[in-house]
Amino acid sequence: MHDILGVQSENYGMKNGKIQFVNSSSNPAQILPNTIDSHDIPACPFMNKHSKGNKFMLLVELHRRGISADASILTSAVSFCAVKQSIRGGAQLHALLMKVGCDLSVFSGTSLISLYARCCQLENAYHIFQSMPVKNTVSWTALISGYAQDNQIEPCLQVFQLMRQSACRPNDITFATIFSVCTNHALLALGRSVHGLELRMGFDLCVHVSNALISMYAKCGSIDEAQSIFQRIACKDLVSWNSMIFGYSQYGLAERCLSLLKDMEAEHIVPDVISFLGILSSCRHAFLVEEGRLCFKAMIQLGIKPELDHYSCMVDLLGRAGLLDEAWNLIHAMSMSPNAVIWGSLLAACRMHGNIPIGIHAAEHRLKLEPRCAATHIQLANLYASIDCWSDVARVRKMMKEKGLKTNTGCSWIEIGSKVYTFTAENRSKNHQVNDVLVALDCLRSHMVYKYDVLIDGLELDDSQHFK
Structure with missing residues (x-):
């Protein structure tokens, strides 16, 4: 069994000088020449679908037989490794690209950026990006997405700012990525600013960008703006409906979630497992027991497995x-x-x-x-x-x-203005501002109802110990 580039080529066999591809979609064996480039691939019956996976497995066999491949085939294989997050195979392909003297084109460079970004090697991704003589929108977006997926917010936004200063314009994927960053980190002001840029560039008709905006506004505390975006989408897809359902759900607006479910039925949109999760979550927060039971039953009747x-x-x-x-x-x-x-x-x-x-x-x-x-x-x-x-x-x-x-020890915090104050039980700061915060919290607490648990000495704090 041959193992190269992190993939076993057991699906290939050699018989009478021919390469045989053993697969559910396999075709008759093909005789391979001594060299092959991307133009030869369509001639192979089992490559007619231009599958990156098939290209990768073909490359494995080519490498085993000492047959050279061009940059296009190598780059397609890199893209396959990026999707599979196979850093071992991708790194070997990167080395092979360098060995055969392939320059970092937009195509190969972007594929390598995606590979290293998806495998959480952002330093390598950035190095490739910096080494590319020519970059396009996809190259910039690949790096931005990599930082976003790795929760490196500052470099993500810095690269986005540099992209705006370059000759490359952001595309719909770029905007959706930035909106997801704003969503995950509650950056409402930045999100609104980027939304304005997106409108000026004419991406407001892209459904997936609008879907990202719905999630951003809902999770950043502006449900009315989320609803406004939702209502302006001419052709809503299932993600649009689900985004709005989850937006209402996190605000405890169960009645609106249930109303959306009826609207989906009227529009002949079949809810999925995500739709019902949002609706059940809203029923839970609103204590709508009977409605929750009915939705759970409807879900099963639709053939959706909970x-x-x-x-x-x-x-x-x-x-x-x-x-x-x-x-x-x-x-x-x-x-x-x-x-x-x-x-x-x-x-x-x-x-x-x-x-x-x-x-x-x-x-x-x-x-x-x-x-x-x-x-x-x-x-x-x-x-x-x-x-x-x-x-x-x-x-x-x-x-x-x-x-x-x-x-x-439990830690509590409260945001006042633009500052966040933290404190723990039995830990009083000498800062008079923190003491003022605690006085205000004591006043709020006096209006709260607390039901005692059975307390075991040494296991739980008595209620009076929380604020001394």
């Missing part, structure tokens, strides 16, 4: 409503194993409504999945203490000690 996130929403919804037996039965009827989030939702609901037996089961199940979760140990100990099972309390505390588990 995923863990859907079950998590339903368990949380039922649990908050005090329907703990129904939530318990739903968990046991799942077609997959529940995760720690689902057991955690049930545990929180049991603590809220005082259902100790189910709460203990939920905590025990969660500890099997997250054995080093200190918070779950504490919650379980408190549940046992509430029914005077002190031997079990001692057992749980012993488990924590043996595992070396400790609770981390």
Whole structure:
């Protein structure tokens, strides 16, 4: 079995001097010449679809036989490695490009940028970018996307600014990428500025750019602007609907989410697994139990298999409503194993409504999945203490000690103006501004309702200890 460029060529076989491609879409064997370039590929029956994957496997066999390939084939193979995030194969192809003396064209350079960016090697991607004598919009966008995907916000925005100063104009993908950065980091002011640029450049008719704008405005606290963008889209796709559903959902606007579901039905748009996740999430936040049940049932009737996130929403919804037996039965009827989030939702609901037996089961199940979760140990100990099972309390505390588990000090923060103030329990700053913040928080807290849990000495702070 031959292993080159990180891919095994077991799907190829040699017989009577011919290369045979063994695949579900294979064709009769082909006789390969001593050299091959991209113009020869369409002549091969199994390459008629111009598949990058097939080109890559062809290159493997060419390399094995000592047959040279041109820059176009090598670059296509680099693109394939970028998609598969195969840095080993891609780096070898990069070396081969240099060995055969291929210059960094726009095509090859951009493919290499995508390769290194997708494999989180941004320094290499930037080096390739800087070495390219000629860059186009795709080259700039590939580097911008790489920084965005790696959460390197400052260089991402710096490259975008340099692109605006160059002769290359941003395209729809560039704008969608920048809007996603603004979304993930709550950069509303920057997002609005880039939105203005996008409008002036005439990309407002691109549906996927509008979809990115909906998400940005919704997640940055401007749901009205998100709704305005949504209403202006002439031909909405499923992503448009889902973006608006999730926008309403995070604001707890369940009625609007349900209204959108009806509008989708009227427009003959079939909701998908993401649509129902947004709707169920909104029902959970709004305590719309019956509506949540109906949506969950409709989802199954449409042949959409619920995923863990859907079950998590339903368990949380039922649990908050005090329907703990129904939530318990739903968990046991799942077609997959529940995760720690689902057991955690049930545990929180049991603590809220005082259902100790189910709460203990939920905590025990969660500890099997997250054995080093200190918070779950504490919650379980408190549940046992509430029914005077002190031997079990001692057992749980012993488990924590043996595992070396400790609770981390909680940190709170509040933003006033353009500054963020942080503080922890028993940690008072001498800064008078922070003290003023704490006084204001004490006033707010006096209007809040707090329900005591059963407290175990050394495991949880008494309520009076939070602000001293």
